[in-house]
Amino acid sequence: MVKRPRVVIVGAGFGGLQAAQSLAGAGADVLLIDRNNYHTFVPLLYQVATAQLAPEQVVYPVRTILRKASNIQFRLAEVQRVDFSAQFVETEDAVIPYDYLVLATGSQTQFLGVPGATEHAFSMKTLEEAVALRNHIFACFEQAAHESDALRRQQLLTIVIVGGGPTGVEMAGALVEVLRGRLRQDYPTLDWRQVRLVLVQAGDRPLADLPKKLGVYTCQRLCQLGVEVYLQTRVKRVTPGAVHLQDQTILTETVIWTAGLEASPPETSDELSRATKGKLLVRPTLQLLEQSNVYAIGDLAYVRQNGVPLTGVAPEALQQGVTVARNIRLQLQGRAPKPFNYFNKGRLAIIGCFSGVGKIGVFAFTGFLPWLMWLGVHLVYLPGYRNRLLVFITWLHSYLLGDRAIPIIFAPSRTAVRKRVTLQEAMLDTAGDRQKGGDEG
Amino acid sequence: MVKRPRVVIVGAGFGGLQAAQSLAGAGADVLLIDRNNYHTFVPLLYQVATAQLAPEQVVYPVRTILRKASNIQFRLAEVQRVDFSAQFVETEDAVIPYDYLVLATGSQTQFLGVPGATEHAFSMKTLEEAVALRNHIFACFEQAAHESDALRRQQLLTIVIVGGGPTGVEMAGALVEVLRGRLRQDYPTLDWRQVRLVLVQAGDRPLADLPKKLGVYTCQRLCQLGVEVYLQTRVKRVTPGAVHLQDQTILTETVIWTAGLEASPPETSDELSRATKGKLLVRPTLQLLEQSNVYAIGDLAYVRQNGVPLTGVAPEALQQGVTVARNIRLQLQGRAPKPFNYFNKGRLAIIGCFSGVGKIGVFAFTGFLPWLMWLGVHLVYLPGYRNRLLVFITWLHSYLLGDRAIPIIFAPSRTAVRKRVTLQEAMLDTAGDRQKGGDEG
Numbered sequence: 001m002v003k004r005p006r007v008v009i010v011g012a013g014f015g016g017l018q019a020a021q022s023l024a025g026a027g028a029d030v031l032l033i034d035r036n037n038y039h040t041f042v043p044l045l046y047q048v049a050t051a052q053l054a055p056e057q058v059v060y061p062v063r064t065i066l067r068k069a070s071n072i073q074f075r076l077a078e079v080q081r082v083d084f085s086a087q088f089v090e091t092e093d094a095v096i097p098y099d100y101l102v103l104a105t106g107s108q109t110q111f112l113g114v115p116g117a118t119e120h121a122f123s124m125k126t127l128e129e130a131v132a133l134r135n136h137i138f139a140c141f142e143q144a145a146h147e148s149d150a151l152r153r154q155q156l157l158t159i160v161i162v163g164g165g166p167t168g169v170e171m172a173g174a175l176v177e178v179l180r181g182r183l184r185q186d187y188p189t190l191d192w193r194q195v196r197l198v199l200v201q202a203g204d205r206p207l208a209d210l211p212k213k214l215g216v217y218t219c220q221r222l223c224q225l226g227v228e229v230y231l232q233t234r235v236k237r238v239t240p241g242a243v244h245l246q247d248q249t250i251l252t253e254t255v256i257w258t259a260g261l262e263a264s265p266p267e268t269s270d271e272l273s274r275a276t277k278g279k280l281l282v283r284p285t286l287q288l289l290e291q292s293n294v295y296a297i298g299d300l301a302y303v304r305q306n307g308v309p310l311t312g313v314a315p316e317a318l319q320q321g322v323t324v325a326r327n328i329r330l331q332l333q334g335r336a337p338k339p340f341n342y343f344n345k346g347r348l349a350i351i352g353c354f355s356g357v358g359k360i361g362v363f364a365f366t367g368f369l370p371w372l373m374w375l376g377v378h379l380v381y382l383p384g385y386r387n388r389l390l391v392f393i394t395w396l397h398s399y400l401l402g403d404r405a406i407p408i409i410f411a412p413s414r415t416a417v418r419k420r421v422t423l424q425e426a427m428l429d430t431a432g433d434r435q436k437g438g439d440e441g
Numbered sequence: 442m443v444k445r446p447r448v449v450i451v452g453a454g455f456g457g458l459q460a461a462q463s464l465a466g467a468g469a470d471v472l473l474i475d476r477n478n479y480h481t482f483v484p485l486l487y488q489v490a491t492a493q494l495a496p497e498q499v500v501y502p503v504r505t506i507l508r509k510a511s512n513i514q515f516r517l518a519e520v521q522r523v524d525f526s527a528q529f530v531e532t533e534d535a536v537i538p539y540d541y542l543v544l545a546t547g548s549q550t551q552f553l554g555v556p557g558a559t560e561h562a563f564s565m566k567t568l569e570e571a572v573a574l575r576n577h578i579f580a581c582f583e584q585a586a587h588e589s590d591a592l593r594r595q596q597l598l599t600i601v602i603v604g605g606g607p608t609g610v611e612m613a614g615a616l617v618e619v620l621r622g623r624l625r626q627d628y629p630t631l632d633w634r635q636v637r638l639v640l641v642q643a644g645d646r647p648l649a650d651l652p653k654k655l656g657v658y659t660c661q662r663l664c665q666l667g668v669e670v671y672l673q674t675r676v677k678r679v680t681p682g683a684v685h686l687q688d689q690t691i692l693t694e695t696v697i698w699t700a701g702l703e704a705s706p707p708e709t710s711d712e713l714s715r716a717t718k719g720k721l722l723v724r725p726t727l728q729l730l731e732q733s734n735v736y737a738i739g740d741l742a743y744v745r746q747n748g749v750p751l752t753g754v755a756p757e758a759l760q761q762g763v764t765v766a767r768n769i770r771l772q773l774q775g776r777a778p779k780p781f782n783y784f785n786k787g788r789l790a791i792i793g794c795f796s797g798v799g800k801i802g803v804f805a806f807t808g809f810l811p812w813l814m815w816l817g818v819h820l821v822y823l824p825g826y827r828n829r830l831l832v833f834i835t836w837l838h839s840y841l842l843g844d845r846a847i848p849i850i851f852a853p854s855r856t857a858v859r860k861r862v863t864l865q866e867a868m869l870d871t872a873g874d875r876q877k878g879g880d881e882g
Contacts, residue, residue: 037583054496142517393830394831409477409478409517
């Protein structure tokens with residue numbers, strides 16, 4: 001029997017997972033590798049950070065998604081290195097050969113060289129970061145509730161979001177609602193004039209990728225909701241307990257960084273050609289320039305459409321996943337891969353309850369309709385029909401009855417690291433490393 | 442204006458929370474203190490450990506529960522010491538005076554002096570422990586999926602539950618279903634003859650508190666489901682990777698300890714009279730023998746009814762919470778507290794899907810009816826009507842469609858401790874201490 005070719009996909013985000021699913025039934029053994037055993041629905045992470053959704057509602061076990069495809073295996077591991085000439089990927093405890101490789105390891109927060117940001121600002125790119133942020137915000141409120149020093153209380157109750165992209169805007173809208181809605185009821189003794197939410201933005205309007213009209217609307221709406229929006233303002237420095245802008249310092253225990261991303265590829269044996277933000281240069285077919293049996297997709301790849309770089313949203317990664325699977329099937333048949341072509345269905349963002357902005361084709365619109373469409377679209381794309389049902393009920397409940405959810409300060413850290421450290425460390429990728437990082441920070 | 446008397450309640454479990462709620466509107470300022478900002482619905486914790494429910498579904502924010510009672514405040518803190526003569530409780534950063542004090546700090550796992558159990562067995566008394574156990578079980582399966590050594594694989598796939606009380610029995614029933622149902626589909630390459638679930642029990646039947654008939658039925662039902670039940674067997678020792686019984690050693694990475702509890706009172710200025718399991722001796726009115734303005738309830742108190750000690754179930758704590766509130770109201774009016782009297786509505790336990798056992802009055806019954814009643818009772822008592830709805834849907838989904846939930850290996854530990862260690866430590870009670878414990882273990 002002839003050995004079947006082996007496709008290894010690194011990363012179970014939108015692109016990698018879609019690539020795996022689209023390779024179901026292909027004449028190859030597919031191995032999907034991720035450092036988590038779940039797929040994270042990143043566009044809803046901010047609702048975990050604001051305690052509107054439970055963490056389990058925005059993730060889904062990879063094995064369950066792939067259950068029906070008998071040629072696809074999953075492995076929980078962190079890829080540490082890729083060797084192109086010998087054609088293998090290396091994890092902590094294994095060397096895994098490949099015939100075709102798809103790199104889909106996504107991006108990580110980039111702090112743009114702002115001093116102190118890495119150490120003192122919160123990022124929101126992973127489920128763990130979203131939960132850590134949620135814990136932190138509510139722990140600050142708990143402390144403020146019995147803090148007698150007014151200045152310190154102000155510091156605990158001030159939240160600064162850096163970055164006016166979709167994540168920053170949606171986070172600001174959601175947070176201001178939670179703060180002024182539910183939390184106000186839960187902390188009746190706090191002086192709510194001390195609660196401040198600030199959005200800092202380098203450009204002249206939020207949502208700079210979208211038509212100007214939408215950015216202006218967004219800005220007005222956020223201000224109406226009580227968010228202080230600082231335009232054309234840069235963060236100079238973050239220190240413990242404060243964020244320093246060009247012309248003032250804001251005392252705050254919570255700086256949320258949504259302002260920059262950079263590609264996060266694994267270490268490779270050969271140097272790869274890079275574009276801006278560390279993205280890998282790829283051919284129109286999504287193959288690496290240097291390796292015709294290696295693809296890069298999603299936030300990892302620098303892809304242009306009609307001369308304009310793609311913006312890094314989920315539909316781009318999903319469509320690239322489909323393309324890469326088609327191209328690998330072509331290569332398996334000895335045929336040439338075909339170029340990727342992005343079909344832009346539109347863009348949507350919401351600004352708190354009942355209002356949003358959208359751009360579909362040449363139409364740009366604001367208000368209730370894009371808000372409703374955003375909800376619908378996210379429900380449809382959320383993996384797992386039980387998740388869909390639970391999130392739908394949670395939203396219905398939140399938006400109609402105004403009860404906003406789950407401000408649980410939950411730190412499994414306390415016991416999770418208590419026992420069996422070696423086994424946990426071995427299994428849970430870089431737990432040890434990251435903790436070391438924490439001790440230094 | 443006369444200063445209102447102050448009631449301090451330590452612990453927001455069933456007893457403490459109920460006491461606080463029952464003091465709503467009383468002529469006193471009530472302060473409820475807990476180390477978590479949420480109430481844990483302990484009877485469903487095992488379903489978190491088996492990934493059938495999400496952690497957020499079995500807890501509820503204390504502040505939200507107490508929202509409507511204007512005389513009740515909450516404080517997130519760990520009480521470190523109680524001074525009876527000066528009448529205050531001490532936390533890390535505050536000294537809180539009281540006129541009346543309710544101690545409701547519950548119990549913790551007691552390892553009965555079995556060597557190695559503290560270090561190497563999993564306990565399931567808190568949300569964090571339940572999530573840590575879930576993470577561990579599924580991490581073992583992930584590791585087994587690519588383990589080539591058969592003996593090691595067997596070790597990873599063997600789970601031993603120690604203790605045949607309701608928690609052990611319900612955990613065994615739930616786990617065997619998850620293992621042989623959902624996980625079998627998720628890990629198609631594993632040899633399922635290697636998956637072992639063992640229940641070890643010192644007595645001659647499980648559920649020794651209930652009529653013999655029910656224990657015998659439970660034992661048969663567990664065996665039918667594929668659980669290996671070892672009766673009249675004692676655990677001699679737990680070592681990393683194995684549990685040693687009196688006549689054999691079982692290789693396992695997962696020992697779940699449900700066999701013993703002991704009262705967990707805070708440190709006190711004066712020695713208190715203790716009964717078995719460290720429980721505090723109380724008067725029939727639930728006042729401490731030594732202090733007439735201090736009450737102890739729930740797992741902390743040694744209470745007899747008709748000469749028989751209470752068994753430590755939630756309804757006992759709930760009813761004691763009501764009694765203690767009534768007695769404090771009486772004392773506030775200058776009247777004498779009245780004795781506690783437990784009204785036993787019955788006992789229920791389930792053994793996996795569609796079967797359970799129950800005792801109500803003199804009737805003992807088995808099968809579908811007590812299973813259904815158990816579901817109903819737990820739904821009714823679960824705090825928060827959205828939790829109720831979500832759990833109901835999850836159960837409906839699980840039991841009717843056989844899809845069992847959320848095997849997410851989630852370790853916020855990795856990032857939660859990365860940042861702002863000082864603030865986190867200050868806010869989240871003994872995080873530092875416990876981690877120290879982990880490093881030693």
